[in-house]
Amino acid sequence: MDCIFCKIVKGEIPSKKAYEDEKILAFYDINPQAPIHILVIPKVHIASVDEINEDNSEIISHIFKTIPKIAKEHAVNDKGYRVISNCGDDACQSVKHLHFHILGGRQLSESMA
Numbered sequence: 001m002d003c004i005f006c007k008i009v010k011g012e013i014p015s016k017k018a019y020e021d022e023k024i025l026a027f028y029d030i031n032p033q034a035p036i037h038i039l040v041i042p043k044v045h046i047a048s049v050d051e052i053n054e055d056n057s058e059i060i061s062h063i064f065k066t067i068p069k070i071a072k073e074h075a076v077n078d079k080g081y082r083v084i085s086n087c088g089d090d091a092c093q094s095v096k097h098l099h100f101h102i103l104g105g106r107q108l109s110e111s112m113a
Helices: 004-010 057-073
Strands: 017-020 024-028 036-042 081-084 100-104
Touching: 004 024, 004 036, 017 036, 017 057, 024 057, 036 057, 057 100
Parallel strands: none
Antiparallel strands: 017 024, 024 036, 036 100, 081 100
């Protein structure tokens, strides 16, 4: 598999880590769209939201339990932050490995499209 995020998880490609545990990795986006722009990924390969199922839903639950902790560690929890996951080509999912963007650190646009 030639998945860039799987290579980051394996340490084959360097990243600036924001958080890591046995199930997930969070790292700073190399093309940030906000002052705080962190990607949160499962360490196991799941291509997109479309592949979430009973077998892997515990990992997704863990991600969403951890996102508030990451937001607090990066001081965006008080004023607010956005969590986004793009799914498929029309949504501009550039890496086919499930990931959630945490964006914050400034007032974000009300426009989502």
